[in-house]
Amino acid sequence: MVFVRPADVADEKFLWAMLFEASYARDRGMVSPDELMDQPKLAKYVQNWGAAGDLGVVGGFDGVLLGAAWLRRFTAEDAALGYIDSDTPELAIGVAPESRGTGLGTALMTAVLDAAREQYDAVSLSVRLENPARRLYERLGFVDVPGSEVINPAGTTSITMLLRFR
Numbered sequence: 001m002v003f004v005r006p007a008d009v010a011d012e013k014f015l016w017a018m019l020f021e022a023s024y025a026r027d028r029g030m031v032s033p034d035e036l037m038d039q040p041k042l043a044k045y046v047q048n049w050g051a052a053g054d055l056g057v058v059g060g061f062d063g064v065l066l067g068a069a070w071l072r073r074f075t076a077e078d079a080a081l082g083y084i085d086s087d088t089p090e091l092a093i094g095v096a097p098e099s100r101g102t103g104l105g106t107a108l109m110t111a112v113l114d115a116a117r118e119q120y121d122a123v124s125l126s127v128r129l130e131n132p133a134r135r136l137y138e139r140l141g142f143v144d145v146p147g148s149e150v151i152n153p154a155g156t157t158s159i160t161m162l163l164r165f166r
């Protein structure tokens with residue numbers, strides 16, 4: 001049975017594993033989530049998880065953790081790829097490869113966005129143009145931010161998407 005619960009400080013190690021999935025690190029030749037710690041552009045999404053404003057959920061099936069969706073605010077000086085402003089947190093999501101397409105990603109997104117709605121006006125994310133996850137984000141109300149296309153660390157194009165709650 002599917003479960004989703006809030007991500008706490010003790011889940012940081014699992015978030016590194018899910019960041020490995022979210023960032024397609026394997027395609028970049030990495031073999032372990034530990035390697036992400038030396039990549040500042042990616043590490044900033046998880047490093048010191050549990051800081052003020054951090055909000056996330058983890059979940060899976062039958063008690064086994066298989067995915068996470070989390071968000072964090074950045075500053076202009078320390079902007080992540082989908083940066084809008086210092087009030088707008090950026091979302092990251094990853095599901096273990098064997099569990100994709102099972103509805104877990106939707107459950108995680110719904111839960112984290114329900115929580116985010118309570119304390120933020122909007123949420124952004126950065127996604128590769130060719131990523132099928134764009135369909136999931138559109139279904140949940142995210143729209144493309146015009147002119148936000150950038151070349152990502154993998155050398156392909158990413159775009160920022162934004163969901164406004166109010």
Ligand SMILES: CC(C)(COP(=O)(O)OP(=O)(O)OC[C@H]1O[C@@H](n2cnc3c(N)ncnc32)[C@H](O)[C@@H]1OP(=O)(O)O)[C@@H](O)C(=O)NCCC(=O)NCCS
Pocket residue numbers: 021022023024093094095096099100101102103104105106107125126127128131132133134135136137
């Ligand atoms: C994106 C992701 C978190 C979605 O979780 P999921 O459990 O597969 O999602 P669900 O089963 O609830 O929903 C299915 C939707 O997820 C997306 N999806 C499904 N398989 C996917 C895959 N292998 N890669 C990317 N997105 C996928 C599609 O949008 C799909 O909708 P569609 O059926 O209309 O095409 C998960 O597929 C994943 O971790 N993908 C790889 C990492 C990634 O792309 N992260 C997001 C970076 S911005």
